[in-house]
Amino acid sequence: MNINEIKLKLVEQKEQIERRVSAISHDLNRTEPLSQDFSEQATEQENLDVLHALESEGKIELNLINRALLRIESGEYGLCSDCGIEINPARIDALPYATKCINCAE
Numbered sequence: 001m002n003i004n005e006i007k008l009k010l011v012e013q014k015e016q017i018e019r020r021v022s023a024i025s026h027d028l029n030r031t032e033p034l035s036q037d038f039s040e041q042a043t044e045q046e047n048l049d050v051l052h053a054l055e056s057e058g059k060i061e062l063n064l065i066n067r068a069l070l071r072i073e074s075g076e077y078g079l080c081s082d083c084g085i086e087i088n089p090a091r092i093d094a095l096p097y098a099t100k101c102i103n104c105a106e
């Protein structure tokens with residue numbers, strides 16, 4: 001896979017995640033006050049926790065993608081940010097925003 005394809009894939013992924021995160025933020029913002037019923041309250045709180053977790057996960061992913069895009073621009077893409085060796089292409093394929101080789105990531 002060439003770098004332009006990877007870049008396209010990353011940009012696409014980024015847009016998807018941005019849409020997802022903004023939909024989640026939207027849901028979190030319009031959430032009504034918790035219900036009076038205790039067991040319902042617990043369920044509602046659980047849903048909120050899940051949404052918050054998804055939101056922060058998405059933001060972390062966005063961060064990684066942005067970093068990968070910057071590394072493409074600077075020509076460092078595909079090299080491990082810790083030890084500098086070339087990251088295994090199979091790993092890049094599975095995880096296009098990986099910035100570390102498998103050894104350093106562990």
Ligand SMILES: [Zn+2]
Binds near residue numbers: 104
């Ligand atoms: Zn490494």
